Each structure stands twice: as structure tokens, then as C-alpha cells.
Amino acid sequence: xxxxxxxxxxxxxxxxxxxxxxxxxVRDLDLDVPExxxxxxxxxxxxxxxxxxxxxxxxxSPTAGRASLFGxxxxxxxxRERIGYxxxxxxxxxxxxxxxxLRMTGRLFRLSGRILRDRADRLIEELxxxxxxDRPIATYSRGMRQRVCLAQAxxxxxDLLILDEPTAGLDPIARLDIRRLxxxxxxxxxxxxxxxxxxxxVELVCDHLAIMAGGRLAAQGPARQLVPAGESLEKFFVRVVxxxxxxx
Amino acid sequence: MRIRTIAxxxxxxxxxxxxxxxxxxxxxxxxxxxVSLNVFGLSGLVRYVADVGxxxxxxxxxxxxxxxxxxxxxxxxxxxxxxxxxxxxxxRAELMIGKWLGAWLAASLALAxxxxxxxxxxxxxxxxxxxxxLLQALLLHLALLAVxxxxxxxxxxxxxGDAACAGAFxxxxxxxxxxxxxxxxxxxMGRATGLLxxxxxYLMPHLELFDLRRRLVHDxxxxxxxxxxxxxxxxALFTAVLLMAAWLAYRNKRFPRSEWQ
Amino acid sequence: xxxxxxxxxxxxxxxxxxxxxVPSEQPADLAERLLGESRRAVGAHFYEQADAYFHGGVxxxxxxxxxxxxxxxxxxxxxxxxxxxxxxxxxEIMPWLRMATATDPRNVEAHLVAAYWLDRAIxxxxxxxxxxxxxxxxxxxxxxxxxxxxxxxxxxxEWAGARDHLKTALAQWADQPLDDPxxxxxDRAEILTYLGYLEEAAGRLVSAAEAxxxxxxxxxxxxxxxxxxxxLRTGEQPPESAEQILRFLAAAENRHVCDRESHHHDADxxxxxxxxxxxxx
Ligand SMILES: Nc1ncnc2c1ncn2[C@@H]1O[C@H](COP(=O)(O)OP(=O)(O)O)[C@@H](O)[C@H]1O
Ligand SMILES: [Mg+2]
Numbered sequence: 001x002x003x004x005x006x007x008x009x010x011x012x013x014x015x016x017x018x019x020x021x022x023x024x025x026v027r028d029l030d031l032d033v034p035e036x037x038x039x040x041x042x043x044x045x046x047x048x049x050x051x052x053x054x055x056x057x058x059x060x061s062p063t064a065g066r067a068s069l070f071g072x073x074x075x076x077x078x079x080r081e082r083i084g085y086x087x088x089x090x091x092x093x094x095x096x097x098x099x100x101x102l103r104m105t106g107r108l109f110r111l112s113g114r115i116l117r118d119r120a121d122r123l124i125e126e127l128x129x130x131x132x133x134d135r136p137i138a139t140y141s142r143g144m145r146q147r148v149c150l151a152q153a154x155x156x157x158x159d160l161l162i163l164d165e166p167t168a169g170l171d172p173i174a175r176l177d178i179r180r181l182x183x184x185x186x187x188x189x190x191x192x193x194x195x196x197x198x199x200x201x202v203e204l205v206c207d208h209l210a211i212m213a214g215g216r217l218a219a220q221g222p223a224r225q226l227v228p229a230g231e232s233l234e235k236f237f238v239r240v241v242x243x244x245x246x247x248x
Numbered sequence: 249m250r251i252r253t254i255a256x257x258x259x260x261x262x263x264x265x266x267x268x269x270x271x272x273x274x275x276x277x278x279x280x281x282x283v284s285l286n287v288f289g290l291s292g293l294v295r296y297v298a299d300v301g302x303x304x305x306x307x308x309x310x311x312x313x314x315x316x317x318x319x320x321x322x323x324x325x326x327x328x329x330x331x332x333x334x335x336x337x338x339x340r341a342e343l344m345i346g347k348w349l350g351a352w353l354a355a356s357l358a359l360a361x362x363x364x365x366x367x368x369x370x371x372x373x374x375x376x377x378x379x380x381x382l383l384q385a386l387l388l389h390l391a392l393l394a395v396x397x398x399x400x401x402x403x404x405x406x407x408x409g410d411a412a413c414a415g416a417f418x419x420x421x422x423x424x425x426x427x428x429x430x431x432x433x434x435x436x437m438g439r440a441t442g443l444l445x446x447x448x449x450y451l452m453p454h455l456e457l458f459d460l461r462r463r464l465v466h467d468x469x470x471x472x473x474x475x476x477x478x479x480x481x482x483x484a485l486f487t488a489v490l491l492m493a494a495w496l497a498y499r500n501k502r503f504p505r506s507e508w509q
Numbered sequence: 510x511x512x513x514x515x516x517x518x519x520x521x522x523x524x525x526x527x528x529x530x531v532p533s534e535q536p537a538d539l540a541e542r543l544l545g546e547s548r549r550a551v552g553a554h555f556y557e558q559a560d561a562y563f564h565g566g567v568x569x570x571x572x573x574x575x576x577x578x579x580x581x582x583x584x585x586x587x588x589x590x591x592x593x594x595x596x597x598x599x600x601e602i603m604p605w606l607r608m609a610t611a612t613d614p615r616n617v618e619a620h621l622v623a624a625y626w627l628d629r630a631i632x633x634x635x636x637x638x639x640x641x642x643x644x645x646x647x648x649x650x651x652x653x654x655x656x657x658x659x660x661x662x663x664x665x666x667e668w669a670g671a672r673d674h675l676k677t678a679l680a681q682w683a684d685q686p687l688d689d690p691x692x693x694x695x696d697r698a699e700i701l702t703y704l705g706y707l708e709e710a711a712g713r714l715v716s717a718a719e720a721x722x723x724x725x726x727x728x729x730x731x732x733x734x735x736x737x738x739x740x741l742r743t744g745e746q747p748p749e750s751a752e753q754i755l756r757f758l759a760a761a762e763n764r765h766v767c768d769r770e771s772h773h774h775d776a777d778x779x780x781x782x783x784x785x786x787x788x789x790x
Contacts, residue, residue, distance in 0.1 A: 057331070080336060085331070085335035090328070092332060093329060096257070104253055108336040110249055285608075287604045288623070293604055450579075454579050460587070
């Protein structure tokens with residue numbers, strides 16, 4: 001049985017034309033994310049993490065190269081059947097209640113009836129939204145909104161979860177919740193691909209790392225082997241990221 | 249199923265916002281004012297109530313169709329909810345059709361409510377509408393709303409919500425009021441302008457075809473069904489063309505990220 | 510837009526009613542304050558609407574330059590050939606005239622037409638007279654209002670009242686030219702003719718003869734009037750008495766040529782809304 005990578009990126013380049021000049025957001029990126037890993041996608045602001053994820057989700061067509069999810073080309077809608085996605089700064093439909101949002105989202109995956117109801121109820125419970133489940137999302141706090149967005153990313157019981165800075169702007173307790181959730185997903189054999197620039201976070205949960213800088217892959221490998229002995233992740237990160245970046 | 253779900257969400261949003269109710273109350277107030285108008289102490293007058301009531305239904309239906317159609321995609325984009333939505337196995341064509349369907353259905357239901365309100369007042373005053381003509385008028389009106397929502401949706405693929413809204417009002421208003429008059433302008437035009445106007449005349453949607461109010465109010469009896477069917481088909485055709493254009497414009501669109509706004 | 514206009518008209522009409530109940534010095538010209546000069550256009554719009562109703566829903570449309578596919582298509586849905594509505598449905602045009610008169614109290618024509626139909630088709634002489642009098646308060650110098658009041662009296666056989674109104678109308682006539690000089694001249698002829706019959710009926714034969722002669726001077730084809738004047742001056746008895754003629758006029762249908770082409774009529778109300786009952790005798 002051939003091993004299929006959850007994410008496979010080959011020669012990916014994305015550039016934007018912005019006010020006369022061209023911004024190369026991602027350049028010639030190759031990346032494999034094997035199934036069952038928690039994969040940390042690191043890099044400073046503007047490194048190209050979000051852009052890469054947008055290609056994976058089919059929001060952007062790449063300037064060059066290709067990408068696939070579980071072997072399906074990302075340009076096809078079916079590639080998104082088995083994934084869940086939490087955008088950075090997530091927001092959602094405020095006129096719906098949390099429960100309605102989960103049910104509606106589930107229907108987009110052709111879930112229905114008993115299965116959908118049970119799954120929505122379970123997610124509401126797991127993400128501590130029980131008390132607010134039937135209130136409009138407009139009345140939710142920021143942390144609750146983040147959680148309900150996470151819940152809707154999980155409604156299809158995805159095999160691959162793509163999280164874009166899931167802990168940005170959250171208080172320490174909420175971060176802890178997210179961390180626990182990621183670990184639980186790993187135990188369940190899921191793949192988690194998440195971006196962050198907060199290293200303490202990453203160290204605690206990741207078993208695989210990739211570091212982006214200036215649109216290029218600066219380093220990647222298993223978390224334990226990537227950082228040389230005696231160097232902290234933070235020192236390593238700064239060293240890798242501040243190497244010459246080409247014409248950026 | 250996905251199209252239906254997207255349409256359902258549009259529908260939920262429409263009924264949870266206040267616009268529809270505001271318009272309904274406005275129409276009710278207008279009808280009440282009409283009914284209480286003292287016409288030289290005469291009683292039993294009803295035709296003008298029907299006329300103005302239908303005018304209100306037309307105006308408000310028009311506004312709703314354009315507003316609902318124009319705001320769907322831009323609000324998804326400005327809130328950033330478009331990303332979570334398109335991360336589902338939803339194609340952009342499905343998104344487009346679902347949004348259109350939802351906006352059209354919501355506008356149609358509001359329209360039905362406007363008609364019911366007008367009918368109720370007219371009936372209460374002892375007036376009546378010929379049921380077949382009423383059916384024809386309503387069908388054509390629904391077809392008009394389909395065209396209007398598709399137009400607004402198509403414009404909103406490239407423009408911001410307000411601009412798309414204004415653009416759709418101007419374009420549809422021109423199609424309703426100006427386009428039918430074009431043949432009367434033609435003799436005064438030079439060859440080139442004349443040709444251009446001629447092309448415009450045949451290519452722009454003829455929204456005036458969907459207006460059966462006069463037939464209904466003045467009780468001329470039903471229109472020939474073949475013509476009504478042809479007009480319905482014409483409306484469906486225009487809706488399809490507009491949705492196709494909308495999809496072409498939207499297919500590869502890059503969305504601005506919400507954090508930058 | 511039209512909806513807004515209706516709203517304004519209704520408010521104006523209702524506030525005015527209230528203002529009339531409370532006899533304060535402030536006939537609440539609300540429409541004027543709300544709309545300024547545009548009230549003319551607004552009033553005219555309602556007036557047009559009334560006209561469309563009169564023609565069974567078909568408004569005046571400019572002549573069509575080209576017979577296009579879409580025009581024919583539209584024609585099958587909304588035919589433009591038109592009819593006049595029957596007298597018993599005339600009432601349906603009254604709301605529009607009500608709004609037209611409420612929004613523009615200086616639209617004398619709308620008042621004239623409204624009063625005419627109120628009296629003729631609806632049988633509400635009281636309302637007709639009240640409407641004309643309220644218009645007179647706004648337009649005290651407009652001879653057409655006095656003239657219509659005079660005709661109203663004639664229709665109801667009140668010859669003394671008719672004479673007073675028509676005399677005033679005649680006095681005002683010279684000070685008020687119309688846009689349409691032909692109509693202006695015809696109006697004087699009509700006033701004078703009515704006055705002639707009224708004077709004759711009251712036994713003032715010389716004054717009647719003078720009236721007939723003045724008409725005949727302006728309209729030489731009215732030989733009948735000239736002959737009648739001569740008979741009066743020579744003491745001859747005309748074949749029909751002035752009373753008979755007046756009674757006939759009061760009962761007569763006002764027949765008119767509609768300025769629209771190609772239409773069939775609901776009933777015998779063969780007339781156009783504008784200039785209704787004018788251009789006579
Ligand atoms: N639509 C766009 N137009 C122009 N430049 C863009 C656009 N989107 C992203 N960029 C640029 O691409 C680079 C990568 O951005 P991004 O992927 O958001 O980085 P990260 O998520 O790692 O912070 C940045 O320099 C950003 O300014
Ligand atoms: Mg980012």
C-alpha cells in the first residue's frame with residue numbers, strides 16, 4: 001500500500017502584483033506532511049505561511065508548482081472533503097447560533113440526521129460551548145468565537161486539520177485548551193498542520209517542524225533532530241530566519 | 249444539498265435582519281393611509297388602493313432583490329467568512345448558485361407577503377383581482393426578481409457591496425425606464441450612436457415586459473399564456489446569463505484578507 | 510418616487526382637512542411647504558394618473574417611432590389601445606384628482622375636472638361646489654372657476670346664481686390670458702352665450718342681444734346667435750325660448766372629441782378628461 005502524504009507541495013511559487021512591484025510570497029516550496037503528525041509551520045510575519053495555506057485550500061492558484069491533499073489536487077473541491085480549516089482571525093455568521101452553525105456546516109459535508117446532531121452536540125460539549133450553544137454568535141466573546149470556529153472546522157471529523165495561528169490573540173487558558181485539543185487529535189491519529197510564530201507553543205505539541213523565511217523553506221525536520229543539541233528552538237529559529245533571504 | 253444549505257443560510261440571515269419587516273410595516277402604513285384618504289367624502293373606492301399597493305410591492309420587492317443580491321458575497325469577504333466556507337468541499341459555482349437561490353427565495357417570499365397585504369386590503373374594501381391575471385402578474389414579478397438578484401450578485405463579484413447595490417439599481421432602472429424608449433431616440437441619432445443604441449436595445453434586459461400591474465388593476469383579463477410563458481423563459485435566460493457571467497468573474501477571484509481592512 | 514408622491518399627497522390632504530375643521534388662519538398649505546415648486550409636477554403626475562384611469566388604465570404615450578420586436582411583445586402583455594371607463598366607474602379616478610388638488614392647489618384644471626365629475630357622474634353637487642370654492646380661495650382671479658360654478662348652477666336650474674358667477678367670470682376674463690388663446694376666446698364665447706340665455710330668460714332682452722352679438726363678432730360662423738339677437742331687437746319671438754335652451758343645456762350630454770385615436774368606449778361618456786365639458790356650445 002503506497003504511503004500517501006496528507007499534504008504534498010512541489011515547486012510551489014506564489015507572487016502578487018502589488019502597486020507596480022511584484023511580491024514573491026512563496027518561492028519554490030517543497031513540503032511533505034505525512035499522515036498522523038502534528039506539523040508546526042513556523043516563520044515570522046510575512047514569511048508566506050498563510051499564502052501557502054490558501055493555496056492548499058484552493059483560494060489562490062499558484063504561480064507555479066502544485067499541491068495535493070491526500071493525493072487529490074487542491075484545485076478540486078473533493079480535496080477538501082477530509083480536511084478542517086481554521087482561518088487566521090476567524091469570524092463566522094453572527095446571525096446563527098453556535099448549534100445552527102455546526103449543523104449548517106455539517107450539511108456542506110452532506111452530513112445529516114442523527115450523525116450530524118450527535119457530532120454537533122459532542123463538539124459543543126468538548127469546546128465548552130454548551131451554555132451558549134443556542135445563542136446567536138453575535139453575543140459570543142472572542143474566545144468563544146474562536147472555539148465555535150474551531151468546532152465548525154471539526155464537524156466533518158477531518159483527517160487533516162489546517163490551523164492558521166490558532167492561538168493568536170488568546171489568553172493563556174484558551175491557549176491551553178487549544179493545545180489539549182491538538183494533542184487529543186494526534187492521539188486519534190489525525191494530522192494537524194498549524195502555523196505559528198510562537199515557539200513555546202510549538203515546542204510543546206509538534207513532532208515535525210518546518211520554518212519559512214521570506215517565502216522559502218529555511219529548515220525542516222523532526223522536532224527532536226532539527227534543533228542542534230545545546231541550542232534552544234528560539235536561538236535556532238532566529239539564526240535560520242535571519243540568514244540571507246535573496247532579494248526580499 | 250450544498251446549494252440548498254448555502255441558500256438556507258442566506259434565507260436565515262434575511263429573515264433575522266430587520267429590513268423585510270421594516271418594508272412590510274412601511275407598506276402596511278402606506279395602505280392604511282390610502283384607505284383612510286378622504287376622497288371628497290366618497291366611499292367604496294378601491295382601485296387606487298390596489299394600484300398604489302402594487303406599486304409599493306414593486307418598489308420594495310425591487311429594493312429587496314437588489315440589496316439581498318448585492319450584499320451576499322461582499323459581506324462574506326469583508327468578514328472573512330468566505331475562507332471557512334470555501335474550505336469546505338464547496339465549489340465556487342455552487343456558492344454562486346446557492347447565494348442567488350437564497351437571495352431570490354427570500355426576496356420572493358417577502359414579495360408574496362407584500363402581495364398578500366395588498367390583496368387583503370383590497371378585498372377588505374370590496375375590490376377584487378382576477379385570479380388568473382394575478383397569478384400571471386406574480387409569476388412575471390418573481391421572474392423579474394430572479395433577474396434583479398442575479399444582476400446584483402454578478403456586480404458584487406467585482407464591486408463592493410454599496411457600489412454593486414447602486415450599480416444594480418442604476419442598471420435595472422435604466423433597463424426598465426430607458427431601454428423601452430430607445431427606438432424613439434433613434435431617428436435623432438447619428439449612424440454610429442444609432443447602431444450602438446440599437447444593439448443596446450436588443451441586448452439589455454427588457455424589464456418592462458414583467459410588469460402586468462396595469463392589466464391587473466384595470467381588470468383587462470389574463471394575458472395570452474404563450475406570451476407569458478415566453479416572458480418567463482426570457483427572464484430565466486437572462487438570469488442564467490448573468491449567473492454565468494458572475495461565475496466567470498468569480499471563478500479565480502482572490503479575496504482580500506480581512507486583517508488588512 | 511410616485512409612492513413618495515402619494516404619501517405626500519395623502520398627508521397633505523389629511524392635514525388640510527384637519528386644518529379646515531379648525532378654522533384658524535392658516536389653510537395649511539403643507540404641500541406647498543413640503544414640495545416647493547415641484548408640487549406642480551407632483552400634482553400634474555396625479556392628474557395624468559387620473560387621465561390614465563379615465564382611459565381604462567392607458568396613459569398618454571408619445572407616438573412610437575419603430576415597431577420593434579419588444580414593442581409588439583409588450584403590446585401583447587399590456588395593450589395600448591384604450592377605452593373610456595363607464596360613468597359608474599368614474600369614481601375610481603377621484604382619488605387621483607383628490608391627490609392632484611391636494612398637492613397643487615393652483616392646478617385649477619384638476620379642480621375643474623374633479624368638480625365636473627363629482628357633479629355629473631357621481632351626483633355630489635355639494636362636494637363639487639365646495640371644491641370649486643376652496644380653489645377659488647387660492648385662485649380668486651381665475652375666471653375658469655367662476656365659469657364652472659356658473660355651469661354648475663345651470664345644470665341645477667339655478668339661473669340667478671349662474672348669472673352672478675358668469676358675470677364675475679366675464680369681468681375676470683380679460684385679466685387672465687391662457688396659454689391657449691383659442692381656448693381663451695372660446696371660453697369668453699361660452700360665458701357670453703350662457704349669459705345671453707340667462708339675461709333673455711330674465712327678460713333683459715337688449716343685454717341678451719348684446720351678448721349674442723359680441724359672440725358673433727368673434728365667431729362669425731355663429732349665425733344662429735346673430736339671428737337670435739336680431740329677433741330680440743325686433744321684438745320677434747325665437748322658436749325656442751331661452752328657458753328651454755337652458756334646460757336642454759343642463760341635461761345635455763357633453764359630447765367631445767377625444768384627442769386620442771383608435772379607441773372604443775365603455776359607454777356613452779365620450780369625452781376626454783382634459784377640457785371636459787368645455788368648448789361649448
Ligand atoms: N493579496 C496580496 N497582495 C499582495 N501581497 C500579498 C497578498 N497576500 C499576501 N501578500 C504578501 O505575501 C507575503 C506573505 O504573506 P503571508 O502569507 O500572509 O505571511 P504569513 O502568514 O507568514 O504572515 C507578505 O509579504 C504579504 O505582504
Ligand atoms: Mg499569516
